[in-house]
Amino acid sequence: MFTTLVFHEIRPLTEIQAGMRPIQVADGYADSLPLPLYNDLDSFSAQIDYLIAQQYHFLTLAEVIDFYAGKFNMPEKSVLLTFDDCYQSQLRYAYPILQQRHLTAVSFVPTGWIFQKPTAYAPEVSRPVSFPELLGMADVFTYANHTHHFHQRKGTTASRAMWEKEKAFIADLKACNQFVPVKDVFAYPFGLYDEKNVTTLAKENFKLAFTTIKGMNLKDTNPLELRRNVVPAQLPLAVFKEILGEKE
Template sequence: MFTTLVFHEIRPLAEIKTGMRPIEVADGYADSLPLPLYNDLASFTAQIDYLIAQQYHFLTLAEVLDFYKGSFSLPEKSILLTFDDCYQSQLRYAYPILQQRKLTAVSFVPTGWIFATPSAYTPEVSRPVSFPELLGMADVFTYANHTHHFHQRKGTIAARAMWESEADFILDLATCNQFVPIKDVFAYPFGLYDEKNVATLAKEGFQLAFTTIKGPNTKETNPLELRRNVVTAQLPLAAFKEIVGEK
C-alpha cells in the first residue's frame, strides 16, 4: 500500500489569505485556482520534515510501475509526492525545500500552459513556469502528461477530455508527450474523467493515471485510477498523519 499526495500552489500563508486569484497561462485559458488547492509554505515544510523523520520511503514513478508489474515490494511506509500544473510557486517555494532534502517528486505538466521564457514571480496570479525553468528543476521533478490544451473544465463536472472526441484527446496526449520525458503516466485534469477516458489511456499504452479520489493505493487499485490526496493550507498535523496512514 502507498499514499500519493498532490500539491498545486505552495505559498506563504499571507499570500493565500488574499483569496482566490486568476490563472495566467500561455494558451490563454481563463480560470481561478480554488483555495483548497493551496498549501501554505510553513505547513508544507513541516509535512515534508515529518515524513523524513518518520523514515518514509519517497517513491519514484519507476517503483510504482514495478509495484503494479509485481517486480517491486513496497517499503512499509511509502509515499509518492506529486505536483500539478507547474506554477511559479513550485519553483520559488517547493523546489528549494525538496532539493535541500535531496528528495524527488512527480510534476504533471499541462504543456500548453507553459511559457517559452521565464518571467518574474507574480503573486497576484497563478502563473506557470517556463520550459527553461522546468529543465532547471529536473534534478527534483520527474515530468509526466497532464494534457497539452485539454486542461480545461466546465464547472466541477467535466474536463475537456470528457466532451471532445477520442481522436482529439489522443492528439492532445501525443502533443503533450512531445514535451515530457515520461510518456505513459497521466494525471486527469481537475481529477475529472469518465470510463471512456480510462479506456483511451489504456489503448494508447498509458501504464498509470492519477485521480484526486482520496485514499491509499493497493495492489487491487486500478493503475489507471490511482488515488491522490490533496493537501490543503494549514492542515493540522493530526489530519496529515491520517492522510498518510498513521494511527
C-alpha cells in the same frame, strides 16, 4: 499500499490569505485556482520534514509502475509526492525545500500552459513557469503528462477530455508527450474523467493515471485510477497522519 499526495500552489500564508486569484497561462485558458488547492509554506516544510523523520520511502514513478507489474516490493511506509500545473510557486518555494533535502517528486505538466521564456514571480496570479525553468528543476522533478491544451473544464463535473472525441484526446496526449520525458503516466486535469478516458489511456499504453479521489492505493487499485490526496493550507498534523494511513 502507498499514499500519493498532490500539491498545486505552495505559498506563504499571507499570500494565500489574499484570496482566490486567476490563472494566467500560455494558451490563454481562463480560470481560477480554488483556495483548497493552496498549501502554506510553513505547513509544507513541516510535512516534508515529518515524512523524513518518520523514515518514509519517497517513491518514484518507476517504482510504482514496477509495483503494479509485480516487480517491486513496496516499503511499509511509502509516499509519492506529486505536483500539478507547474506554477511559479513550485519553483520559488517548493523546489528549494525538496532540493535541500535531496528529495524527488513528480510534476504533471499541462504543456500548453507553459511559457517559452521566464518571467518574474507574480503573487497576484497563478502563473506557470517556462520551459527553461522546467529544465532547471529536473534534478528534483520528474515530468509526466497532464495534457497539452485539454486542461480545461466546464464547471466542476466535466473536463475537456470528457466532451471531445477520442481522436482529439489522443492527439492532445501525443502533443504533451513531445515535451515530457515520462510518456506513459497521466494525471486527469482537475481530477475529472470518465470510463471512456480510462479506456483510451489503456489503448494508448499508459501504465499509470492519477485521480484526485482520496484514499490509499492498494495492490488491487486500478493503476489507471490511482488515488491522490490534496493537502490544503494549515492542515493539522493529526489529519496529515490520517491521510498517510497512520494509526494512533
